[in-house]
Amino acid sequence: MSLQLYDYAASANCYKVRLLLAQLRQSYERIPVDIFAGDTLTDEFHEINPARSTPVLAINGGSYLQESAAILVYLAEGTEFLAAAPLERARTIRWLIIEQTDVMPMIGGLRFRLQTGRLQPDDDEAVRRREGGEEVLALLNEHLAGRDFLVGANYSIADIAVYAYTHVAPEAGYDLSEYPAVASWLRRVESRPRFINDLAPYPANARPGQGVSVYG
Amino acid sequence: MSLQLYDYAASANCYKVRLLLAQLRQSYERIPVDIFAGDTLTDEFHEINPARSTPVLAINGGSYLQESAAILVYLAEGTEFLAAAPLERARTIRWLIIEQTDVMPMIGGLRFRLQTGRLQPDDDEAVRRREGGEEVLALLNEHLAGRDFLVGANYSIADIAVYAYTHVAPEAGYDLSEYPAVASWLRRVESRPRFINDLAPYPANARPGQGVSVYG
Numbered sequence: 106m107s108l109q110l111y112d113y114a115a116s117a118n119c120y121k122v123r124l125l126l127a128q129l130r131q132s133y134e135r136i137p138v139d140i141f142a143g144d145t146l147t148d149e150f151h152e153i154n155p156a157r158s159t160p161v162l163a164i165n166g167g168s169y170l171q172e173s174a175a176i177l178v179y180l181a182e183g184t185e186f187l188a189a190a191p192l193e194r195a196r197t198i199r200w201l202i203i204e205q206t207d208v209m210p211m212i213g214g215l216r217f218r219l220q221t222g223r224l225q226p227d228d229d230e231a232v233r234r235r236e237g238g239e240e241v242l243a244l245l246n247e248h249l250a251g252r253d254f255l256v257g258a259n260y261s262i263a264d265i266a267v268y269a270y271t272h273v274a275p276e277a278g279y280d281l282s283e284y285p286a287v288a289s290w291l292r293r294v295e296s297r298p299r300f301i302n303d304l305a306p307y308p309a310n311a312r313p314g315q316g317v318s319v320y321g
Numbered sequence: 322m323s324l325q326l327y328d329y330a331a332s333a334n335c336y337k338v339r340l341l342l343a344q345l346r347q348s349y350e351r352i353p354v355d356i357f358a359g360d361t362l363t364d365e366f367h368e369i370n371p372a373r374s375t376p377v378l379a380i381n382g383g384s385y386l387q388e389s390a391a392i393l394v395y396l397a398e399g400t401e402f403l404a405a406a407p408l409e410r411a412r413t414i415r416w417l418i419i420e421q422t423d424v425m426p427m428i429g430g431l432r433f434r435l436q437t438g439r440l441q442p443d444d445d446e447a448v449r450r451r452e453g454g455e456e457v458l459a460l461l462n463e464h465l466a467g468r469d470f471l472v473g474a475n476y477s478i479a480d481i482a483v484y485a486y487t488h489v490a491p492e493a494g495y496d497l498s499e500y501p502a503v504a505s506w507l508r509r510v511e512s513r514p515r516f517i518n519d520l521a522p523y524p525a526n527a528r529p530g531q532g533v534s535v536y537g
Contacts, residue, residue: 202388
């Protein structure tokens with residue numbers, strides 16, 4: 106299987122996929138996408154992903170797969186990172202959904218906007234996202250109390266997905282000492298074999314007025 | 322397998338599950354949850370779903386499964402409604418994600434707020450959701466042009482999930498004649514064997530000031 110990853114180094118959605126690929130010892134070609142240089146706005150990128158988001162996985166040079174959660178499921182199929190039992194599989198999907206509807210837009214969305222100067226901490230929109238992030242951190246903390254990992258007994262793509270934006274929550278102003286079960290779970294994820302963290306900081310062109318307008 | 326569905330008749334997230342269960346000819350007990358009477362705010366419901374959302378599937382009286390997309394995956398496993406091939410399975414997950422991150426909050430969220438008097442069409446928040454809904458309708462329309470169904474050649478839980486809030490888009494002010502491939506796909510979904518549509522209108526207590534405050 107030949108894999109190419111259309112990848113933005115500062116996107117935790119992309120980092121999820123890089124982490125799983127490292128833990129699978131799966132080789133791949135990384136194709137950098139500079140979002141704020143306009144790389145996702147081209148006709149060529151439209152052919153790869155009409156939703157113009159990253160990551161995108163190209164499989165054997167012909168098939169494209171979009172959405173980080175779908176890529177994780179595809180790569181983890183048949184491995185220790187995705188359970189075979191139907192109920193555990195479905196619970197994995199549950200956390201992949203919650204990650205994309207709550208963890209990513211609230212925690213990740215707030216961090217992006219604060220770090221790139223799109224919002225100030227007291228702005229209404231920042232407060233709305235901070236409160237949404239606190240809700241999902243409380244949900245995670247309750248779920249992880251007494252559990253090692255999010256689904257069943259084993260580390261899975263659910264943990265990889267939720268880890269990606271949760272581990273940088275302090276950079277958005279969240280105090281993870283208020284969520285001790287989350288904090289200790291983050292350390293467990295980081296102690297897994299072949300764990301990597303190569304999430305890059307936002308580059309200068311991610312600030313409004315520096316690069317192309319993609320996210321306002 | 323004994324199934325109970327914690328179910329809100331006016332939620333299209335719940336309707337998805339009812340539609341799949343009907344098409345699977347799977348019997349189940351429906352347990353009505355009156356969201357705006359406070360049924361999801363009780364300690365008892367917290368044990369069933371700490372995120373306090375519907376639907377929730379109870380399996381054999383003991384295991385709870387939350388999130389409509391996860392329930393669809395669980396019920397469809399091994400049936401014609403979820404492909405066995407890894408890439409088609411992953412593409413199904415892709416659409417389940419897009420449904421929950423874009424279709425539901427934009428189209429469904431706008432419809433709910435307009436129909437229950439939480440927003441007026443010209444409010445900033447209504448405009449933001451309308452534009453987000455137009456983007457995802459354009460994405461769907463492009464994808465469905467030349468395709469019968471969302472994933473591969475066959476009707477699947479991807480279609481069920483996206484149908485749920487898309488078919489009521491006109492009630493949120495969207496003109497589906499601008500998205501002809503979406504409109505004809507809706508008719509194809511409706512012509513599938515054992516198709517049902519029992520989505521209920523929002524009851525009087527869903528209006529602010531009438532029932533408990535759940536969604537502002």
